[in-house]
Amino acid sequence: MVSYKDLGLVNTREMFAKAIKGGYAIPAFNFNNMEQMQAIIQACVETSSPVILQVSSGARKYANQTLLRYMAQGATEYAKELGKNIPIVLHLDHGDSFELCKSCIDMGFSSVMIDGSHLPYEENVALTKKVVDYAHQFDVTVEGELGVLAGVEDEVSAEHHTYTDPAQVEDFVKKTGVDSLAISIGTSHGANKFRPEQCTRNADGILVPPPLRFDILKEVEKRIPGFPIVLHGSSSVPQQYVKIINENGGALKDAIGIPEEQLREAAKSAVCKINIDSDGRLAMTATVRKIFNEKPAEFDPRKYLGPARDELKKLYMHKVQNVLGSENKA
Ligand code: G3H
Numbered sequence: 001m002v003s004y005k006d007l008g009l010v011n012t013r014e015m016f017a018k019a020i021k022g023g024y025a026i027p028a029f030n031f032n033n034m035e036q037m038q039a040i041i042q043a044c045v046e047t048s049s050p051v052i053l054q055v056s057s058g059a060r061k062y063a064n065q066t067l068l069r070y071m072a073q074g075a076t077e078y079a080k081e082l083g084k085n086i087p088i089v090l091h092l093d094h095g096d097s098f099e100l101c102k103s104c105i106d107m108g109f110s111s112v113m114i115d116g117s118h119l120p121y122e123e124n125v126a127l128t129k130k131v132v133d134y135a136h137q138f139d140v141t142v143e144g145e146l147g148v149l150a151g152v153e154d155e156v157s158a159e160h161h162t163y164t165d166p167a168q169v170e171d172f173v174k175k176t177g178v179d180s181l182a183i184s185i186g187t188s189h190g191a192n193k194f195r196p197e198q199c200t201r202n203a204d205g206i207l208v209p210p211p212l213r214f215d216i217l218k219e220v221e222k223r224i225p226g227f228p229i230v231l232h233g234s235s236s237v238p239q240q241y242v243k244i245i246n247e248n249g250g251a252l253k254d255a256i257g258i259p260e261e262q263l264r265e266a267a268k269s270a271v272c273k274i275n276i277d278s279d280g281r282l283a284m285t286a287t288v289r290k291i292f293n294e295k296p297a298e299f300d301p302r303k304y305l306g307p308a309r310d311e312l313k314k315l316y317m318h319k320v321q322n323v324l325g326s327e328n329k330a
C-alpha cells in the first residue's frame with residue numbers, strides 16, 4: 001500500500017473548492033508516455049496552474065501502471081526542479097470496476113473515476129458507493145458519472161447521448177458520497193464529436209456544432225449547489241492541426257470539436273474539471289507527420305518527439321490561459 005501523500009500528490013477536494021469559487025476549471029490531461037508528461041508539467045509550471053494527470057485503463061495497458069505511477073511521482077519532483085510546487089493529482093480516468101479503482105488507490109493514485117454511467121441507475125449507485133467507501137478511508141477522492149456521452153467511452157461504446165437527468169443528481173450524490181460528478185450535456189470523446197449534418201455553417205462556411213446543453217448544467221447546479229461538476233470529451237479539435245495532418249498524408253474526416261468559448265463559459269460555472277485528450281493527440285500527430293514529410297531522412301526519435309512535445313506544451317498553455325482560466329491558481 002502506497003499513499004499518494006508520500007508521492008507529493010494531492011487529492012481533488014481543495015482544488016475543486018477553489019476552482020468553483022474562482023470561476024475556473026482544472027485541466028485534466030491524459031498521459032501515456034514521457035513526452036506527454038513533460039509537456040503537461042512544463043506548461044502548468046510555466047502558467048502556474050494546478051493540474052490533474054489522467055491515466056486511462058488503455059494507458060495502463062500501454063505503458064504499465066507501475067511505470068506511470070513512478071512517472072507521476074517524478075512529475076512532482078520535476079515541477080519543483082522547474083521552479084514551482086504546483087498541486088498535482090494522479091487520477092484514474094474511466095475506471096470500470098471496483099478492483100481497478102482499488103488497485104490504483106493501493107498504488108498511489110490520489111483520485112479515481114468509477115464510471116458506472118452505462119449501468120442501470122441502482123447498479124451505478126451501488127458500484128460508485130463501494131468505490132467511495134474504500135477510497136475515502138485513504139482520503140482519495142472519487143468522480144462518478146451520470147448520463148452517457150456519445151462516442152467511445154474507453155471500452156464502452158455509446159452511439160447516442162443520454163443527457164444527464166437533473167432529477168437524479170441529488171439522490172446520486174447523497175447515496176454514493178462521491179466528490180465530483182461527470183455529466184453529459186453534449187460533449188463526446190474523440191475527434192469526431194458531431195456529424196456534419198448536425199452542424200450549421202457560419203458566414204465563412206465553417207461548420208458550427210450544436211451548442212452544449214447549458215440548460216441541463218444550470219438545472220444540475222440548482223439541484224446540487226456548489227457541487228464539483230466534470231466535463232469529459234472537451235477537446236476542441238483545432239482545425240489547424242487537422243489541416244496539417246491531412247496535408248501530410250493523414251486522413252481525418254469531419255473532425256469537429258467543442259468550441260473553446262463554450263468551454264470557457266462552462267469553466268465559469270460549477271464545472272471545475274475539464275478533460276482534454278484528443279487535442280493533444282492531434283497536436284503531436286500533426287507535428288510528427290510534418291517532420292516525417294519534410295525530413296524523410298530523419299530517424300532520431302528525439303528529432304520528432306521533441307518538437308511534438310513542444311507543440312503539446314504550447315497547446316496546454318493555451319488551454320490553461322484562454323480556455324480553463326486556471327493560470328496563476330496554483
Ligand atoms: O476518455 C478516454 C480518453 O481519451 C482515454 O482514451 O482509452 O484511448 O486511453 P484511451
Ligand code: 13P
Pocket residue numbers: 030093094188189190191231232233234235236275276277278279
Ligand atoms: P476528448 O476525447 O474530447 O479529449 O475527451 C477526453 C476525455 O474525456 C478523457 O476522459
Ligand code: ZN
Pocket residue numbers: 093094189232233275
Ligand atoms: Zn472521458
